[in-house]
Amino acid sequence: MLRCAPLFLLAAACASAAAVTGDAVYRRDPWTLHDPGFPVEVDVAPSHDELWAVEHAEPLEAGADGVLRVSSSVLDVTVVLPDGVDTDDALVTMSLFEPSSSGEGDGTATTPSFEMSVDSQLQYVRQYRVELDPSTAGERFVLRVYVEASASRQNGTEAEEGGARLRAFYVRWVDLSPSEPRFLVCEQQQEAVHDASDATDGDEEEEEEDEEARVAVHPPANMPPGLCRRYTMDGRVPVRKWYFDDQTDADRSYGEEYSLEIIETLVEDARKHMVGYSATDAFLHEALKKYPLAGKHVLVVGSRGLPWIESLCLSQEAASCTTVARNRLIYDHPKLQTFTTAEFEDANAGRGSGKRFDVVFAVTTLASEGLGRTGDLLDPDADLKAMRELRDLSTPLCAEGKKEIMETTTVFLSVPVGPDTLVWNAQRHYGPLRLPLLLQDWELLDSFGFQKSDFTAPFTVNHLPLFVLQPSSSCAQEPTDSNESEGHAEL
Structure with missing residues (x-):
């Protein structure tokens, strides 16, 4: 007789399995149902995260809800077939179900309602890389892995010897959200990584100092222990996990082309002061009323692909x-x-040789500099270095013997503000420790949406205010060997 898992999330799979395979269905674990003789093993984990595997190695405690909580937008789904199964014709179907508005969908309803958002049938391989939509952060969805293969076992049952089709279901709730913040003891992190790697021949410590070794095929899922002190400002900044892999192909192309028609649609939305394309839209519209872009040459630093900031510039009649x-x-x-x-x-090689810009936008992208998210070099101070490069770009050289000085560039900067937090590898949250460092040597002309009370909010809370900046000096001397900073913006 068909036996369903006590977790209600398998109820639908039980019914489906009964309809397809009859009553002889077995349960391997709380999330996997299978035909007799087909105990498929399915494992789901954050991609390339050895520490997560160690931390979640313990069996599920009695009374636990069984929800798979992951802080990564990329999952590794491993499917292991039993011996005696023809892998050449095995198929794996992966589906994602989101709770619909008509159902409870909170894990407590008896008969929740779901809507399928993804359904892909794939040829069997041992491991699949599944990229999730990070816009669903904080929400639960159901992952279903359906496996079908032909038996080819000799001296087995008549059905097995005849190559019968065998089936297995894996169904589980997944909670996609950043982890809770925690203060790290960097020495313990070093020990944990050594325990997890288990067979690295002791080369990691040497590689930490090798600049080339800080670029990986996939962004590191965990902060390198050798850089822990610098990333956490000597342990004063807590760390959350929220992993992304925004690297692209060998051509370094995002792959999506935005046509003239699409961009003109975005421009029209910008003229209507539409919001929703970025978390700082309302502040951008407000700031551009006070600091218009008409006739100005604009530079946008960083992009996730969609030309929204560019469309705002076009709507403002930027040159x-x-x-x-x-x-x-x-x-x-x-x-x-x-x-x-x-x-x-x-x-722009050489100081003062490049094109001059009247306005620079650095909106939301600077906070992830140096975290490896886009394939960039790991560098705990990459955000501060980027701000120094912006200052150099924004400050004209002093013209010797001339009183007339070129107009200084205005910079619109938006970074997540809240209690200081490192969200690996998504971004930094800037609080009373790091925000003054970011803004040193800048004059704060204006701000939109910023308030000091953000610094004392819970660690899980942040928002994206907009700062309007200019370099603290009206012109710059030729570069010297000194890297010391003297001024800073008053917050």
Whole structure:
């Protein structure tokens, strides 16, 4: 007789399995149902996260809700078939179900309602890489893995010897959200990584100092222990896990081309003061009323692909808009120009040799600098270095013997503000420790949405105010060997 798992989330799978395979269905664990002789093993874990595997090695405690809590937008789904199964014709179907508005969907309802958001049938391989939509953070969904294969076991049952189709279901709630913040003892982190890696031949400590070793095929799932003190400001900044892999292909292209028609639609939305494209939209609209862009040459630093900031510039009748991003962008619009970071650095090699910009936008992207998220080099101070580069770009050289000085560039900066937190590898949250460092050598002209009470909010709370900045000096001397900073913005 068919026996369903006590967790209600398997109820639908039980019914489906009964309809397809009859009553002879077995349960391998609380989340897996299978035909007799087909005990498929399915394991789901954050991608390339050895520490997570160690921390979650303990069996499920009695009374636990069984929800798989992951702080990663990329999962590794491992499917292990039993011996005697023909892997060549095995198929794996992965489906994601989201609680619909008509159902409770909170894990307590007897008959919740779901809507399928993803359904993909794949040829069998041992491990699959599943990329999730991070916009669903804080929400639960159901992951279903359905496996079907032909038996090829000799001296087995008649059905097995005849190559019968065997089936298995894995169904489980997944909670996709950042982990709770915790203060790290960096020495303990070093020990934990050594325990997890287990067979690294002791080379990691040497590699930590190797700049090239800080670039990986996939962004590191965990902060390198050798950089722990610098990333956490000597342990004063707590760490949360929220993992992304925004690397692109060998051509460093985001892969999506934005046509003239799409961009013009975005421009029209910008003219209507639409919000929802970014978390700082309302502040941007408010700031641009006070600091219009008409006739100005604009530089946008960093991008996640969608040309929303660029569309705001076009809606304001900016003379031109240039975007610099780590990866290649494809914007089909006569007033938009794009560069990769490497191309822009080549074009602007030498102090004062590059094009001058009236306005620079650095909205939301700077907070992830140096965390490896986009394939960038791991560097605990990359955000501070980026601000120094912006200052150099924004400050004209003093013209010797001339009183007339070029107008200083205005910078619109938006970073997550709240209690100081490192959210690995998504971004930093800037509080009373790091925000003053970020803004040193800048004059704060204005701010939109910023208030000091944000610093004392819970660690899980932050928002994106907008700062309007100019370099604290009206012009810059030729570069010297000194890197000391003297001024800072008053918050």
